Amino acid sequence: MSNIPADLKYAKTHEWARLNDDGSVTVGISDNAQEQLGDMVYIEVPDVGKIVAAAQACAVVESVKAASDVYAPIAGEVVEANSHLVDSPETVNQDAYGEGWMFRLHPSDPGQMEKLMDAAAYESFLESENH
């Protein structure tokens, strides 16, 4: 069973979101997502300053199997991107919830976090997807 930290929120498109103390939200893809995609070979992160809507594609992860979009779980402005991933995409496989983070958003409506799934909901969502 994949790792689903209890302190994070999750989107149906398999991104996780962490609310930071400064009000910003860090985004990455879930452990389940990296496991399904396999070895990462390239990560394209968004430009800082980009304004994104909820569910808008704003990063691309490319594994040996497929290239997939990463969607913004909530709307906001990209305030930081993990450019380290461009040179070390395998970080997403090794540490999906830590060093493998992809970008940080300044949310335009922090209330949108409430619409995301919590860990328990995401776990049952994964189970329902697998059946």
Add this chain to the structure above:
Amino acid sequence: MPFIPHTDTDIRDMLAAIGAGAIDDLFDEIPAGLRAGGLPGIPPGMTEQEISRLMNSRAESDGRPLCFLGAGAYDHHIPAAVWEITTRGEFYSAYTPYQAEASQGTLQLIYEFQTMMASLTGMEVSNASLYDGASALAEAVLMAVRSNRNSTSRRILTPVAAHPNYRSTTRTIVHNQGIELVELPYDREGGHTPLESLAPYEGQDITALVIQQPNFFGILEDVDELTDWAHRQGALVIAVCNPTALAILTPPGAWGETGADIACGEGQPLGVPLAGGGPYFGFMCCKQALVRQMPGRIVGRTLDRDARVGYTLTLQAREQHIRRSKATSNICTNQGLLVTAATIYMALLGADGLARVAQACHANTLALVEKLTGNACVEAVFSRPCFHESVLRLALPLADIMRPLHAHNLLPGYDLSADYPELGNALLVCATEARTTEDIALYADHLNRVIERQTTAGCPVKPRMA
């Protein structure tokens, strides 16, 4: 590898499974007014004997003229071995199979093609080919827009001295994507794109600069200065090159301080015979840093689990069958057969052989220009050095000159008056390595006689001395 088409039963079963009555029902979405009915003038079928006779008579109607016409496609000598080998059964398929790795020979050939093109252009990576030179430029422009993340203008500086067909094809493909092609004028004396033409764009947000070397007039551009200017502006440089010329000119990878970013062009000069409408093939190379934005396929060499060399498609994850509408392009290896011929052509000639072809083209074109401008009614239009084409201006209307030369079974060159009316009666001429001293003398004799018949007491135009 067998390719077995669907049987009638297969088709019926598949239609039944999706609830469609006939194959035509699958095209219902296309409005009836847009659908072609029959194809009048196309016979339902002909026997091999009938079709051979028809095609031979059509081919003979071309008359195999003596060719001094270039303008993007060139009459080079093609060693007999090139197509003898290309049409062997092992190679004679246009496509890589859908399970590409099943055909290691095809992949090895593409890998060798890429290696040769990368070394010819001085670039780090090559793809497995594109449709033709014009669409290669359009793809390069799209790639530059995707790659240059420091630029948001989607403005591409494009010299008027770049091939007119390439420019119009590119405009057709990129126009509806909000990409603007901004025209750069050429120097009326030199025929090149002067650095001063870029001055109005100094400090502006420019996505890329296109540089064609040699340009459509055959003239050599100041590629180093143009490249460095673009890079200072944060623009990418798209090189459009003639592959034969690359054997003796500075490769785009070495232009200016850091080299062009993308190099593309028409591959026809590398062993592909002249044909109206093609098929030809395009090529594209780039810097390693841009490879993930490159369209088309790339073949890589690897080792299998028993440490034997094997070939595989790399970067496939970005292709249409995986990325669907977000794919980098829908181009795969459509021009595979022509790439096969080009690879064999380059392998047979080698680097020295290709350089000798290029030198002979250059020398023949200089000899042709000297011979033709010996007539007082013919002058060279541009003063700058050329590769294997040159623009001549005639004191008489071109149509009156070209018609009788065609009647002598000679293609005198490309009439520039439609694309460049400001140049007057301008003719773009070319003499490849396949033209002999006798061919050039024959052209000059015919031209002199045609002009003599149409002028009375001498010619008002004085030739400009080089």
